[in-house]
Amino acid sequence: MKLRGMFRAVHSKKVGSMTIKNRVGRRRVTAQDVADLAGVSRYAVSRAFTLGGYVESEKRQRIQKAAEALGYRPNALASGLQGGRSDLVAIFVGEMPNEYDKEVASQLVIGLNTAGKWPIVIGGSEKSARDAVSNVLRYPLEAMILRSGSMDVEIVTDCIKLGIPVISSGRVMSQKGVDNICIKNAEGAAKLTRLLIDNGRRRIGYIGGADGFWSSIERRRGVLDVLSANGLSLVAEANGNYTMQQSQQVAADILDHQPDAIICANDVMAIGAIGAIRERGLMVPQHISVVGFDDIAIAAWSELALTTIRNPVDQLVRTVVDLLERRSKEPNKPEETIFLDAELVIRGSH
Amino acid sequence: MKLRGMFRAVHSKKVGSMTIKNRVGRRRVTAQDVADLAGVSRYAVSRAFTLGGYVESEKRQRIQKAAEALGYRPNALASGLQGGRSDLVAIFVGEMPNEYDKEVASQLVIGLNTAGKWPIVIGGSEKSARDAVSNVLRYPLEAMILRSGSMDVEIVTDCIKLGIPVISSGRVMSQKGVDNICIKNAEGAAKLTRLLIDNGRRRIGYIGGADGFWSSIERRRGVLDVLSANGLSLVAEANGNYTMQQSQQVAADILDHQPDAIICANDVMAIGAIGAIRERGLMVPQHISVVGFDDIAIAAWSELALTTIRNPVDQLVRTVVDLLERRSKEPNKPEETIFLDAELVIRGSH
DNA sequence: CGGCATTCTGCACACGTGTGCACATACTCT
DNA sequence: AGAGTATGTGCACACGTGTGCAGAATGCCG
Secondary structure, eight states: HHHHHHHHOSOOOOHHHHHHHTTTOOOOOOHHHHHHHHHSOHHHHHTTTTOOOOHHHHHHHHHHHHHHTTOOOOOOOOOOTSOOOOEEEEEEEETOHHHHHHHHHHHHHHHHTTTTEEEEEEOOHHHHHHHHHHHHSSOOSEEEEEOOSSHHHHHHHHHHHTTOOEEEEOOOOOTTTEEEEOOOEEEEEEEEHHHHHHHHHOOOEEEOOOOOOOOHHHEEEEEHHHHHHTOOOSSSSEEEETTTTHHHHHHHHTTTTOEEEEEEEEEHHHHHHHHHHTTTTOTTTTTTEEEOOBBGGGGGTTTTOOOOOHHHHHHHHHHHHHHHHHHHTTTTTTOOEEOOEEEEOOSOOO | OOHHSSOOSSSSSOOOOHHHTTTSSOOOOHHHHHHHTTTHHHHHHHHTTTOOOOOOOOHHHHHHHHHHHHHHOOHHHHHHTTSSSOEEEEEEEETTTSSSHHHHHHHHHHHHHTTTTTEEOSSSOOOHHHHHHHTTTTTTEEEEEEEEEEEEEHHHOOOTTOOOOEESSSSSSSSEEEEEEEEOOHHHHHHHHHHHTTOOOOSSSEEHHHHTTEEEEEEHHHHHHHHHHHOOOOOOEETTTTOOOHHHHHHHHHTTTTTTTESSHHHHHHHHHHHHHHHTTTTTTTOEEEEEBOOOGGOOOOTTBBBBBEEHHHHHHHHHHHHHEEEEEEEESSSOOEEOOOEEEEOOOO
């Protein structure tokens, strides 16, 4: 029997009765421990835990029993060290200010779990997250998944430099090594605009998202294109910063221009706008139409019945996982940019 | 100059011109690479990246420059292997069916990031997550943070067995090695009930959360205690499963019992209830009072003005981080159970 | 019985980093 | 000058696992 396995103490390398007893936080149980208990070699334990390993079946049973008893799990750090799949993935999710962002983050996590990946999530403001990302890159990540409208490009170049593939969702980046997945923002916004015009609306106002967000720019473009194609222009416009409170505030200004419809760059802002309208004693959609974007859960609430664009989270997640797996299998495959269809959800607010 | 550092190929151990060129996924840059470029020893590089390390300042600069150029980052797997802080934490978040759950999960992630921890997030249904947790325990976690009302106890015992401290938020567990952090559920529910009674409400209905959830049981208890102390009992009761749709459906049944108030175990269910009430042409609070629990963002919306109990996410996050840090510092400290105050938020729906 | 394929086992090494120890050098104080 | 302290450097080892290689044991077939 090997002394090494028996008398290893954690906080001191000296061997002796003094040091053995002060094992404060129990030492992690290793393959050697299992081997000692089962009366086999460490290598047999290692082979019993890998798929193609040759181990005598009776011995394998003894090992599994011992491992069970000790609660042994191969140390992921040690096994990851020799370069196989790490199954670690990072998700950068920004500040998640609104419901849709949180929904996407949640579903992404669940989807990745189902695919057997461990997502390390990084959130918060860009500048605080900058350091965090840099630090998390110390792990051998299989991919960095970006889910933030606004995004420090340096983060991407850092990843690429380290050979870590990037999957950007919600913003299309044309850098080498970046796969993209994004809803057809302009098309969705155009559909909403056309719907309103078809319904006879002519005095259309717009509440946009935060500056610098990719989706914000694209959606606004979709609105303006359709308007100008119909010889129209916005009667008023404001920045709602993608939040309900801000939107409700700026909607008041827009109402001063007597619009007959307000297009909002996302659903929570539409809710804010509806609040502002009803506060004035006006009704939706009888006096003013309101449409949103994303189709978050509450948009279907009977008191809102928000007409909006479905931004399909399930498809998004499936596609991200698919891109990830294909990229893992074939690291040098050409970059892809996948656009998700923007489906109009007709309810009662238009 | 060492050959080892120069001619290491990734997918083959044979050294020769054939194997060198087929380095598909670039090999990760190591401390040796930085040392070679900077013309120093590997140990100097290692010391330059650790806090107390003695390195000549001129040499340190050369190293940092070389590291920058190569994009070097110490491999977290390798450094984590020798037993220091891993900074890895797992969060188990269940299915996150409602807004509040997602909000908590999001803020927990951000709070942990700020504290310099890397949260590996595990979500989804209990039974799918069971395997996931077991697998993620291969990593040397500093703690397992539970954020799920219902919870497989086996997960906890697995962690304890491995010496991984558990921090449970939202449910109090009396197991060894588990710190708890939880809002005063019963007290909050009691406050809501008293408020309604003080307002003259007598025919009170209740929409509860999903079965088996700790918070669900506690909140219901708080309601019943106050009612019976006032010689009252519920006129109707239903299970809203913590979701808006379900709640709106079951609220219809409750309305058949002519209540003058409905207490909901969380805000999204209150929103569902309000939907059901308004669909019947009744008004809140003129005809029926509705109160919720959690104070999610939309509860403050002018069209809802939901009276509710503040379930303070910021305090929760701060406390979790604090418990985590104190537990890390002192692994054998006695378990703590911290209760957060349930503050009544008076708006217009009661 | 010999030749061969299959199954099993032990050894050695690799993965990349941090750090205690021993030693070297430089600087300060009496 | 000598003693003592602060600073810098190289070596060796540890962390825990997976796996190629070589060899052993076993079984099969002619």
